[in-house]
Amino acid sequence: MTGHKALDILLVHCQGESGNVLIDGAPHIPGATILDKMNHLNGVDPSLRLFLTREPRAQVVHTTNLLLAPTRPDADAAFIVLQPDRAHPMSGSNCICVVTALLETGRIKMTEPETLIRLDTAAGLIVARAQCKDGRCLSVSLDNVPAFVHQLDVAIDTPKWGRITGDIAFGGVFYAQIDVDQVGLRIMPEAARALAEAGTEIKSLLAGQVAVEHPEIPGLNEIAYVMFRDYQPDGSVVTCTTLKPGRVDRSPCGTGSSANLAILHARGQAKTGDTRVSRSIIGGTFTAEILGETTVGGHPAILPRITGQGYVFGRQQLRLDPQDPFAQGFALSDTWGPQVGDL
Template sequence: MTPFPAQAPWPVLKLLQVHCQGEIGKVIVEGAPPVPGATMMEKMAAINHGHDSLRRFVTLEPRAHAAMSVNLLVPPTRPDADAGFIVLQSDRAHPMSGSNCLCVVTALLESRQVPMCEPRTVLHLDTPAGLVRAVAHCANGRCLTVTLRNVAAFAHHLAHPVNTRKWGRMAVDIVFGGVYYALVNVRDIGLEIRPEHARDLAEAGAALKREIAAQVSVSHPDLPGVDTIAYVMFRDIEPDGAVRTCTILDPARVDRSPCGTGSSANLATLYARGLVRRGDTRVSRSIGGGEFTLHVADTCTVGEHAAIIPEITGSAWIYGREELRIDPTDPFPQGFALSDTWGAPA
């Protein structure tokens, strides 16, 4: 494959600035070059294996910062989808993200790229992880809440033993919720999910991800190429029964949202342990107090794994617009990342 040229062929990229419970998920709405591939999975693979100039351009300095994602809108590759998108982050392109999907739905409807019908708009999104159904509850031209019917989530390993240098032998759940997660009980590392612990949690999660990835192999039964543990998510139980979540993303930073795919993964562990059934609902709460509602909409199987179809309900907000351009004399068309903000290279 021929990679995108170092000096981008697009004159201007237009983006909507969107956040979901504090987690930034910008959406490129105009100006992006085409991505090769017949399916969304092939397009994601193209970005991750050579065609990554656009990703680097929009996710690294001087045009971006560590605590954000950018969503690339792509024409759908299947006839039953209204739009497609791929999540771009500083490390790679990812197949699915609940908070980013909420940002994309809000951006598509409030910018009228997809017609809004009040009080309820249904649309289907083509993602590398599969088809995602979204129901937006709308009023006065605004998406008040969005409910996503996520792809099937399932427990790959429950209480899998992992040896760590700092915390000794730990039991970790390895779960697919749209991407693969390692779910860790936060008290096993002697911390709490609180804003003042964010830096310690981020550093612990980054260290654990490296150690877990070296000891645990994953491979999705139906999605070739989805074979890496993307994130570590810490969890705890609140006094009211809600799950407090803290997902650690590259480069060792905390997800500001309750994390839709991670919360889906955690719900799948509850199902695998017999703690929830079809029709049950749980609340996921972020480190900053934002909330998603998680619902076991249905059950199924994925390969040999018992799985659930989770629904995620939350809200996102458009807070601005921006245009990005590149000058042929710009010395940083591929972006850069300095360790004072991004941490030491892995």
Template sequence: MRWKKTLQVVDVHCEGEIGKVITSTTLDVPGATMLDKLVHLNRVDDSLRRLVCFEPRGFAQMTVNLVLPPTRPDADAGFIVLQPDKAHPMSGSNAICVVTALLETGMLAMREPETTVRLDTAAGLVTVTAACQDGKVTSAAIETSPSFVQDLDLVLETSDFGRIKLDVAYGGCFYGLIDVGQLGLTIAPQNAHALMRAGTAILTELAAKVPVAHPERPQINQFSYVMFRDIRGDLVQTCTVLKPGRVDRSPCGTGSSANLAAMQARGLVKTGDSLTSESIIGSRFRVEMLGETTVGNRPAVLPRVTGRAWIYGISQLGLDPTDPFPRGFALSDTWGPHVDEIL
């Protein structure tokens, strides 16, 4: 064996969604801030993301999280979300995976009954309170970025579904939030393929027709996901669709935060209220509204999302210098109909 690169990887899932964690402490990415590093990964050098996310080392139904030294003194660690289409600023399920991996492997000291971990992300500082017992992180509560609405009831003319209404909101990433009943579908495992095809098509049209930009972090200026939702009082069914073509197995922390902002803008929730977000496989997050603030001149909410993660393996990933696929590959039979957009 003559690997020219070796990565230590902790295999984790959060409520069913795989969020692998690269814990190789020698890795870093150019940039003075985590947002600068995100831009570098997306615009300058995407080789690491492609190496770990694409086949034959990766697969469509997973995310890989890159743990980095923090760029700010009030953080314990930094991380960036690597997915097949690009690197993303933040993910709730993946923040839970990262904290679980850091504490349970001893990379950060665990203190029972609670350990506070501050994560430096491209979306800002994220504070995670991990409940700990007998060396295990039993749950993690994320106080994430202020979440806000850009558009309520935006009308989008689509090629496949005609005119639909959606909310454009930010919860660490930009989302198109769509009431699933408009498509004549329900959020259920047997509809995952139909939801994936619909979501990727709508996401493509959103990206082409609707500009977005964070008021204080202008480099965050793209849609990341479409989230289908079915609001039933304080229970919200969610199904987030990721490019090039798959659905999130978790209830989606950033999407649930964006949806919380949309519900608050409609007067459906207020400070102190809590919701349950339920994924397509029935796993759940608790979503709380801690307060109100502003982002630029936009009203915003302060969310807290609580969920659980489990380590299921530890592995080493390597690259032989003669490997013909250092940048990986993806095929539409498993990656979905929009695979050409990421290759």
């Protein structure tokens, strides 16, 4: 990525989680599909992602969503989730941010009380239903891609906590979901650093112990995140998704909540029509609902719907000076965490 062209970015968050949207100025990304484009960003040319997601232009908490024209005829827009470690195929909170940005900037015409938007992602087609009033997007319900369990009660050997167990499930990306008491922590703001370090350590261990592969989408073959969970007596769940190199999701995590529903369904603890509330480490909430059942490559799967709200709070322009010695960005362990060297 070179030149002086400005990148126009809308600043958006969903329940406290940054989900900025690059709405204009991005270079051409090669690829016939959004999956192809994501693989190009990961395997061929990461320069745009690095420029947008690392210091001095960003901090560890920043995600930038690359807004693109759709590559399939049944979609209105497309996006790829750019994070410091790699480009990811899907994220519920980021999808809500993208829908909010599309509507509140007028890029897609807002229809009150509800606007339907179809989004092309590397994980598949997402159908979003936005509740709108007085020019604002009040909430977004995402009909997510099918979520399914890869394996329940997987044993994970760790030097620090001994043998722990987790559930591996797909909700747009693959998750390892682990009961938080197994690592001796609670999901609360004061424990955020310890949770982040525990999650990134477990993610590294999983790479050598558990193999995953989406049965229908080539290239989706890694456990993207470790999500700690704490089920509550009222049926809700408190979540903490950990992101490499060392931070926690501020939102309740839409893809993680979808994967959690698939786990509950596989255990016979949730059925079609059931809803669950997911609550984040800072108290934000998503509602997760099972719309129906299906299969993915022979795996029993559910059709999840995630509902939450995003907020536009600003705008910025970024410009790349060809002489900038930090065009690829940098990250330091003082704020990015102890595994920053693995980026």
